[in-house]
Amino acid sequence: xxxxxxxxxxxxxxxxxxxxxxxxxxxxxxxxxxxxxxxxxxxxxxxxxxxxxxxxxxxxxxxxxxxxxxxxxxxxxxxxxxxxxxxxxxxxxxxxxxxxxxxxxxxxxxxxxxxxxxxxxxxxxxxxxxxxxxxxxxxxxxxxxxxxxxxxxxxxxxxxxxxxxxxxxxxxxxxxxxxxxxxxxxxxxxxxxxxxxxxxxxxxxxxxxx
Numbered sequence: 001x002x003x004x005x006x007x008x009x010x011x012x013x014x015x016x017x018x019x020x021x022x023x024x025x026x027x028x029x030x031x032x033x034x035x036x037x038x039x040x041x042x043x044x045x046x047x048x049x050x051x052x053x054x055x056x057x058x059x060x061x062x063x064x065x066x067x068x069x070x071x072x073x074x075x076x077x078x079x080x081x082x083x084x085x086x087x088x089x090x091x092x093x094x095x096x097x098x099x100x101x102x103x104x105x106x107x108x109x110x111x112x113x114x115x116x117x118x119x120x121x122x123x124x125x126x127x128x129x130x131x132x133x134x135x136x137x138x139x140x141x142x143x144x145x146x147x148x149x150x151x152x153x154x155x156x157x158x159x160x161x162x163x164x165x166x167x168x169x170x171x172x173x174x175x176x177x178x179x180x181x182x183x184x185x186x187x188x189x190x191x192x193x194x195x196x197x198x199x200x201x202x203x204x205x206x207x208x209x210x
Contacts, residue, residue, distance in 0.1 A: 001025055005051050008195050013062045015090060024089045024116050025055070031112055032080065039104050041080030052196045057167065058083030059090065061140065063190045064165065064204050067091045071137040074099060076128045076154055077144030081109050083167075088113075088121040097134060098123045129153045142167035147175040147205060148182060158209055166205040176205065185209070 001009075006017045029050070035041060046053060061067065061083060072095040075084035084098035098121060100106050106125040113121050124131065128150075134157045141150045147166050154164065168175070176187060186208040194200040 001051065001055075005055075008056065009059060012056075012192075012195075013059055015059065015062065021090055025086075027116060028085065028089065028112055031115060032108075035108050035111075036080075039108065041105060041108060049196060052194050053200075054080075054082050055086055057194060057202060058086035058142070060167070060190075060192050060202065060204065061087065061165065063192055064188075064206060065138070067094060069093070071095070072134070073097070073138045073140060074128070074134060074136050074154070074157055076139060076141040076150055077101075078109065078123075079105055079143070081105075081112065082142055083140060084121065084123075085109060085112060085118070088118045089116065092118075092120050094120055096121050097136075099126065099128050099131065101125070101127050127153070129156075131157070133157055135159055137162060139164045140167070141165075146178065147172075147207075148179045151179065151183070151207065160210050162209050164207045166207075168203050168205050170201040170203070172203060172205060179207070183207075 001022055006022065009015055009017055032041065033047065070093050074097045076099055078084045078098040078100045081098065084096050087094060088096050098109050103125045106123045109123040113123060136157050139154050139157060144150060151164055188206040190204040192202050194202055
């Protein structure tokens with residue numbers, strides 16, 4: 001990452017970007033670009049904004065959570081590793097399970113795990129509903145599907161203190177209304193803006209079990 005990108009992370013998220021973190025991100029990015037050239041992890045057009053739309057966005061979880069604590073997290077539909085791989089690089093204390101039904105994407109995550117020695121990251125090629133019960137602190141899901149559907153498939157992994165967190169764009173209200181028709185649970189929102197030219201508005205939608 002360049003100096004401006006590091007400053008954006010430190011200013012917006014109060015995260016210290018160490019030399020180790022920056023080096024790992026650079027290695028990951030090179031490997032990601034190489035892999036994406038033959039296996040589609042994200043669209044080619046998104047590569048030029050990979051910091052703003054994917055790295056920065058993944059780290060926005062710290063707007064709600066103190067990720068220096070030892071949480072266990074499942075990332076449902078991790079795709080190319082957002083937010084799972086980015087969080088695993090920045091916060092080695094977290095235990096992260098990256099889940100996706102697309103084998104080529106999980107294969108990439110397994111390879112980058114070995115390349116960067118990310119012992120805090122596990123990658124599983126399966127659907128979330130097929131996994132054994134993991135009893136996690138948080139389930140996160142970014143750009144995968146509707147809130148109600150993901151929650152229904154994932155809820156067996158939650159306990160009474162768990163929370164489910166969805167990364168969403170500005171148009172999320174209908175999904176919350178749909179969720180509330182079935183579940184009476186506390187829902188919070190945290191807003192943030194991506195450092196793109198368009199200043200994209202984003203939100204974390206947090207569902208509490210208690």
